[in-house]
Amino acid sequence: MVTASDSPYDLPIYPRLYRASKHDSVLFVSTFHELKHWYSDWKISEVILDSALDAFPIYEMLEHYDVSAIIDLNPRRSKQFQHKQMDINLKGVPVCPIGREMIHWGLNQKTYRRKWRCPAVCGKWECPNPCSDSDYGRTFYTATKDNPRLSAIIDLNPRRSKQFQHKQMDINLKGVPVCPIGREMIHWGLNQKTYRRKWRCPAVCGKWECPNPCSDSDYGRTFYTATKDNPRLFPRIKRDSKEWRKRYSLRTGVERCIKRQKVDYRLEDSRGRSSRHWNIRTYIIGMCQHADAWIKEAKKNNFVATNPIIQSFLSL
Template sequence: MDSAHDALPIYTMLEHDDVSSIIDLNLRRSGQLVYNEMNINSDGVPVCPINRKMICWGKCSGRQRIKWRCPAKVGKWECPTPCSPSEYGRTFYTSTADNPRLFPRIRRDSKEWRKRYAMRTGVERCIKRQKVDYQLESSRGRSSRHWNIRVYLIAMCQHADAWFEEAKKHKTLPTIQQWLNESLAG
């Protein structure tokens, strides 16, 4: 879903149904993201007091939460004002159970998120093609039968378009006559 669906009740419902959510944070609506007095960036990653992203230090499987460490103590950055006197550095924990909107099951800065997000945008392009290019909504049909037939025909056209594009990539475009002969022979 896109950022228009960024609402806590939607995340709660998806968690209840055991579904991993792939929804962008809507930064226009939420403004500054703060959780337990810690700033959170648009990827759902805690930010230290000097505005550096904290480093993910793995999952605590027993408590179902993610551990984050200070980037200065991990060795990623020099820190002029350490936020913790500890040798280990400041740690921060996030949990999907506490706030599924800010901390979904799949971290927003992970490869898995990007992979699933790419699939989501593919579906959006498909729906746009049906609605805009094939003018699905301009149909004047009133019955569900009419809408079903129209959707099936559009799906067949999309499938034929995909075949055509794949054939263009492999430079195996048959002529119209060859295609007709093969379809009539079958």
């Protein structure tokens, strides 16, 4: 079931029935392409999915169609990894050599490339093992194209997720770089064109002394992450941010839509056995949901008395 996440009435826009033996990730790919085929004039800007669809090919497919994906990470298949000799945690944040998350220092909106800086320099504390001699500190970049999985609004699957490395920097499940001492780097801006984020040293930004500084620079170590590098770890909307949680909360609309069909319209009480029967009932119920929304909207705008079509609906 595909629903409009920004609809106040949780309206269905593309009901599709499949056999229960097929996996959700496979069904989504076919449904998405059907939707693009039948409604080619629609501009789909964002897709919100749960962790069952936390698959790298889905991120790549959505990135190909310039769709922002909000997918929860699946912890069973997520782990910290390395990207360009930098450890990246499950938050998509580069981790410095002492295990601290780097500081986000901006995003390129065109390329979705993020800049990350040394946490020690940004926090103004002394790192015991500096990565750079620069006063600015070490800098790192991440891009959505490098790993689309961290770029979408899709909940990560915890069974397949863990902290990993990106450009020799540890990245946690939030897509935040982690410095060598285990502290998350500080987000220091986003390039709105490239979706490239900048991360800075937490010690420098927080004005505290790092026991093992990565850089001798006063500015601290800097790191960049871009959506193109890894769409799963480095989403266009920063994973676990306030905006990301706000967007992902809209996914509950599809649950309310299905509940309305099954319970309010008594779809689950049907005794049909053929797929034709279920398809017909599902589509008729979807039409009724839209009709209900029209009537509610007309009543809200005092449009009922002047519109004969709505009056005919109310007389049924």
